[in-house]
Amino acid sequence: MQLIQIFLFTLLCVCEGEEVDFMKPALNIHTEFLKLQAVVEGLTEQLNAVKSELTEQKSLVYNLKQQIEESPKVAFTASMTSTVNSHRGPFSSETKLIFDKVLTNVGGAYDGTTGVFTAPVKGVYYFRYSGNAFASHDMGLSIFKGGSRFVSSYEYNSGEKNDNASNGAVMQLDTGEQVHMRLWIRSWVFVDYRYNYSTFTGYLLYPI
Incomplete structure (x- = not known):
């Protein structure tokens, strides 16, 4: 797969009249995966925080509803x-x-x-x-x-x-x-x- 990438990159450079730097490292998939994983973990933490806040809000609304229903009407x-x-x-x-x-x-x-x-x-x-x-x-x-x-x-x-x-x-x-x-x-x-x-x-x- 890496050889194919080098070949395509060389071909593109040749077509554009550019010199090819064969010493330039190919795309590091593992590094990019770690970055993507960190982003997903950050989004997951935010989602969990929103879920927790939503649960608290639902509990507050329920308690207020109970107070209104149980409050005497005079x-x-x-x-x-x-x-x-x-x-x-x-x-x-x-x-x-x-x-x-x-x-x-x-x-x-x-x-x-x-x-x-x-x-x-x-x-x-x-x-x-x-x-x-x-x-x-x-x-x-x-x-x-x-x-x-x-x-x-x-x-x-x-x-x-x-x-x-x-x-x-x-x-x-x-x-x-x-x-x-x-x-x-x-x-x-x-x-x-x-x-x-x-x-x-x-x-x-x-x-x-």
Whole structure:
């Protein structure tokens, strides 16, 4: 085989008018094979590293999927029931508002008969409320965490036809802690029979 290579190389050089260097070594197949082997080994190492990383990523995705599936689902929205347009209040003392018209209650953590939300798991929750009222009275509303006022809104009797107020808060709750709404003293909130202007909403952001 080597003689054939020398012959062909000599013939090519002669055809091109070049001198032939018979002392020039022929192609070293063993050396080239070792180079090729090193390249293949390097590619194999890279492929194994990619496979290992892919396995880790699959494991991470699986764990996240399990956490999402096992995480409790908690969310509610409630309004107040009335057969005609009316109002709650005014009262001579601050009064708990009972949003008894439950529109959504995923997880069943909100009690429409008492107006109280009870945290089923320790976690971070978000609550929001909206209130609507006629202008002939003030409207003061607060969210309470247990027995402590957390956030509030107040709409003064401005003389306009309708008043609106809303607020929201992120709360960290332990299992069993409760959240509810209160109406301020000598104020009221509008209750309609159809459109649900005044609402109380909450949901679990994530357990901790």
